[in-house]
Amino acid sequence: MPSLKPDITGFTRQELAKKLIELGLNSVLVKPVWNGVYVKGATDFSQIATLSRKHQLLLADHFTLGRSTIVRDLISRDGTRKWLLQFPDGHRVESVMIPEQDRGALCISSQVGCTLSCTFCHTGTMKLVRNLTVTEIVAQALNARDKLCEWGKKRTDCVCTNIVLMGMGEPLFNFDNVSTALKIIMDGDGLGISRRRIMLSTAGVVPMIKRVGIELGVNLAISLHAVHDELRDELVPINKKYPLHELLGACRDYPAASNARRITFEYVMLKGVNDSDADARELVRRLQGIHAKVNLIPWNPWPGAAYQCSTRDRIQSFARIINDAGYSAAIRASRGDDIMAACGQLKSDSEHSVVTR
Numbered sequence: 001m002p003s004l005k006p007d008i009t010g011f012t013r014q015e016l017a018k019k020l021i022e023l024g025l026n027s028v029l030v031k032p033v034w035n036g037v038y039v040k041g042a043t044d045f046s047q048i049a050t051l052s053r054k055h056q057l058l059l060a061d062h063f064t065l066g067r068s069t070i071v072r073d074l075i076s077r078d079g080t081r082k083w084l085l086q087f088p089d090g091h092r093v094e095s096v097m098i099p100e101q102d103r104g105a106l107c108i109s110s111q112v113g114c115t116l117s118c119t120f121c122h123t124g125t126m127k128l129v130r131n132l133t134v135t136e137i138v139a140q141a142l143n144a145r146d147k148l149c150e151w152g153k154k155r156t157d158c159v160c161t162n163i164v165l166m167g168m169g170e171p172l173f174n175f176d177n178v179s180t181a182l183k184i185i186m187d188g189d190g191l192g193i194s195r196r197r198i199m200l201s202t203a204g205v206v207p208m209i210k211r212v213g214i215e216l217g218v219n220l221a222i223s224l225h226a227v228h229d230e231l232r233d234e235l236v237p238i239n240k241k242y243p244l245h246e247l248l249g250a251c252r253d254y255p256a257a258s259n260a261r262r263i264t265f266e267y268v269m270l271k272g273v274n275d276s277d278a279d280a281r282e283l284v285r286r287l288q289g290i291h292a293k294v295n296l297i298p299w300n301p302w303p304g305a306a307y308q309c310s311t312r313d314r315i316q317s318f319a320r321i322i323n324d325a326g327y328s329a330a331i332r333a334s335r336g337d338d339i340m341a342a343c344g345q346l347k348s349d350s351e352h353s354v355v356t357r
């Protein structure tokens with residue numbers, strides 16, 4: 001049963017100060033609480049040694065502080081790790097840790113399921129169950145620190161250095177909670193993952209893009225996948241509402257983009273669908289005037305899907321055209337595909353608890 005008490009990880013530092021004052025406490029207590037939770041990794045108020053016993057008990061009377069249950073912890077042969085988290089109401093999401101040589105990105109989810117039904121994406125075959133709360137988004141970062149034993153370590157010794165919002169769900173359909181959670185994750189006295197190390201990926205919720213740049217200033221990624229409206233309407237159906245010229249216009253005006261901080265355009269390579277040389281040339285034409293770089297993603301299969309991945313030669317030819325035009329086009333290595341943790345493969349087995357809206 002979900003607790004009736006709010007979890008303390010749902011509050012920004014300012015909100016926490018207000019809550020403490022409402023309890024008759026001094027707001028200076030925010031500092032030890034914040035340090036205990038986000039630097040030391042406390043999972044119980046009694047573990048925050050810099051608080052008096054009286055204050056520990058008072059906080060425990062009014063708030064919860066715990067962790068989501070890890071139902072499954074899978075490790076891929078390439079070191080990618082996938083966690084299935086269960087929340088108190090029984091719903092589940094996946095998050096994926098992708099370690100690299102000297103850093104690593106934690107891919108987190110923002111919704112249980114997704115409304116957008118992109119046809120190449122496994123998550124898109126789930127119905128939307130609900131948005132994640134602030135606590136549930138932050139929980140994914142706390143869980144990674146727990147599992148990687150990174151509490152109290154110097155940032156340079158941590159694997160979880162970056163966050164990407166590319167897991168289950170469309171983050172801009174849950175903007176308020178995503179925004180608050182990212183402010184908590186970015187706080188320099190806590191988890192301290194800077195805006196330059198966070199990437200938010202959207203399928204193209206155009207009216208929200210400017211707010212992401214102004215309010216959060218994080219890196220932006222666009223799930224593009226097609227360069228003509230007719231095909232994009234099919235692959236990424238939100239395109240019917242916000243067609244390419246509107247989406248690319250919002251990217252051109254994105255406040256947090258610069259030469260040094262380019263917008264990433266994700267492009268899944270689907271054999272015979274979107275992978276011709278003509279598509280590559282049209283992509284170059286469409287990106288003009290945008291601080292852009294392109295990630296080419298070899299499509300990752302999932303059961304029942306109607307697509308095939310483009311051949312290696314085709315992907316390389318596509319990349320060459322983009323590179324020759326002066327844009328970077330990285331061919332993304334598939335990570336974690338043996339545990340269904342690769343891009344577009346996430347789908348929690350929470351469907352047993354799906355409620356249709």
Ligand code: SF4
Nearest residue numbers: 114117118121124169
């Ligand atoms: S690609 Fe993203 S927005 Fe599209 S269905 Fe999958 S999770 Fe949803």
